[in-house]
Amino acid sequence: MNANEQPKALVPVGAFLYNAPIMQAERLGLQHKDLLFNRLRGITVPLSEYSFSNLYLFRHAHDYQVLLGDHVFIRGRTYDGHTFAMPTEPPERMGLSCVRELLGEVEFLFPIPETWLPHFPAEAFDVTFNEGDADYLYTVEKMSTYPGRRLHKKRNLLKQFVGAYRHEALPLTNDRIADALSVLESWSRESTLDPRETDYGPCREALELYDELVLCGGIVYADGEPAGFVLGEEVNDETFVLHFAKARTAFKGVYQYLFNSFARVLPPKYRYLNLEQDLDKENLRVFKSSYVPDVMLPKARVAVRKGAV
Numbered sequence: 001m002n003a004n005e006q007p008k009a010l011v012p013v014g015a016f017l018y019n020a021p022i023m024q025a026e027r028l029g030l031q032h033k034d035l036l037f038n039r040l041r042g043i044t045v046p047l048s049e050y051s052f053s054n055l056y057l058f059r060h061a062h063d064y065q066v067l068l069g070d071h072v073f074i075r076g077r078t079y080d081g082h083t084f085a086m087p088t089e090p091p092e093r094m095g096l097s098c099v100r101e102l103l104g105e106v107e108f109l110f111p112i113p114e115t116w117l118p119h120f121p122a123e124a125f126d127v128t129f130n131e132g133d134a135d136y137l138y139t140v141e142k143m144s145t146y147p148g149r150r151l152h153k154k155r156n157l158l159k160q161f162v163g164a165y166r167h168e169a170l171p172l173t174n175d176r177i178a179d180a181l182s183v184l185e186s187w188s189r190e191s192t193l194d195p196r197e198t199d200y201g202p203c204r205e206a207l208e209l210y211d212e213l214v215l216c217g218g219i220v221y222a223d224g225e226p227a228g229f230v231l232g233e234e235v236n237d238e239t240f241v242l243h244f245a246k247a248r249t250a251f252k253g254v255y256q257y258l259f260n261s262f263a264r265v266l267p268p269k270y271r272y273l274n275l276e277q278d279l280d281k282e283n284l285r286v287f288k289s290s291y292v293p294d295v296m297l298p299k300a301r302v303a304v305r306k307g308a309v
Contacts (some may be wrong), residue, residue: 028064030056032205039176085108114298133301161253217244229245242273
């Protein structure tokens with residue numbers, strides 16, 4: 001609904017009658033940082049989407065718009081082609097009438113953490129999950145040690161990297177952004193995919209806007225050459241999300257060293273590393289599953305139940 005449209009007439013849904021608020025839609029851009037940054041930080045769920053940088057960097061992939069009215073929502077499109085609205089505040093602050101009206105404009109609310117589902121009564125809402133949406137969470141302790149039989153291959157690859165190369169892990173600071181960009185270019189050349197089919201563009205933009213997006217990362221060197229980097233941010237008090245991990249696979253074991261070295265220098269308050277979702281892509285699912293996630297964090301899709309009146 002745009003600012004020129006008239007409010008919709010009273011519509012019965014369940015036990016509620018409501019009059020829809022008028023909402024203005026704007027394409028998401030850097031100008032929305034002041035509005036959204038702290039608002040999303042205030043949502044303490046560990047889902048990777050609840051950060052301004054994530055929304056901004058993937059604004060083209062999801063056609064993100066900011067809906068402005070009595071409440072603020074993000075409207076977008078999932079990777080599998082469905083329209084959704086993402087809340088920027090917990091559901092108890094929105095009210096069911098606002099939610100129901102919004103769901104007349106999109107297919108469902110998304111991504112909704114499981115802890116919010118009690119606010120959506122089963123007689124009025126349908127809740128579904130897509131396996132490819134779920135975030136992969138690993139304890140920082142696990143990634144810093146690769147313990148146990150199931151991770152022995154990771155330990156071996158880590159050992160091979162450490163033994164084969166002069167190695168160094170350093171914070172990703174502004175004076176090392178150019179080195180990270182060189183890794184990204186090498187990674188893109190090694191890929192068999194068109195850069196437009198990967199996250200090359202968002203990753204490059206993240207490096208170019210490193211300070212403005214309040215990101216944090218680490219970079220590793222092998223035999224004096226930049227070999228890999230990770231880039232992310234705090235998403236809540238105990239979870240650090242890695243939006244990007246890129247490396248030159250000519251250095252065997254570089255990814256194992258990259259994750260391990262970064263986990264070992266994270267402040268002790270962080271319990272989990274979130275490596276985000278696999279998007280139903282088999283290569284990502286195999287890669288992320290190989291590190292044996294401690295938690296698979298589902299993201300609900302909440303729609304108005306058919307037949308609810």
